[in-house]
């Protein structure tokens with residue numbers, strides 16, 4: 001089958017299940033943003049980072065596909081079969097966050113997002129993750145969304161934040177703290 005079916009040329013696309021919707025539909029915006037997030041994660045994986053980080057991030061990429069499938073499913077077809085985000089997926093992120101946090105200095109101030117390329121990619125991925133979360137919550141106002149999908153995105157942005165700090169530590173990037181000036 002060709003990549004270009006041309007069925008999307010008039011600005012509509014198909015949900016999983018076949019229903020046609022406009023491409024600016026909040027549901028398309030939600031899973032389109034999960035696709036963007038997944039691409040950023042791929043960029044982090046392609047950097048020179050420890051295998052332990054890479055293997056977890058590959059799991060994350062798989063789970064982003066999973067939640068993308070859940071978001072893409074036509075809500076009027078509840079019997080569609082697909083993989084689903086599980087509580088254990090969230091627990092895995094929490095375990096990794098806690099493990100990385102053990103070796104990090106306590107945060108008493110906001111740090112400016114940056115340090116080096118790898119750390120910056122983590123911040124960009126984190127911001128896109130939070131945008132995806134916002135789009136999914138917008139969708140949840142008008143359609144049923146599995147709560148574990150929202151929880152997963154929320155935990156993933158925390159994971160990406162801590163991963164950024166951990167990679168800053170591992171690459172000896174200095175953390176620059178925000179020093180509010182001219183406070184009045």
Ligand SMILES: Nc1ncnc2c1ncn2[C@@H]1O[C@H](COP(=O)(O)OP(=O)(O)OP(=O)(O)O)[C@@H](O)[C@H]1O
Nearest residue numbers: 003004005006007008009012013014023028032072
């Ligand atoms: N602009 C877009 N933003 C986000 N997701 C999109 C967009 N266009 C399509 N999709 C989604 O991406 C997946 C693959 O779509 P596909 O590439 O077949 O797009 P299409 O425009 O509907 O079809 P075609 O490209 O064949 O004309 C589908 O889940 C589709 O709903």
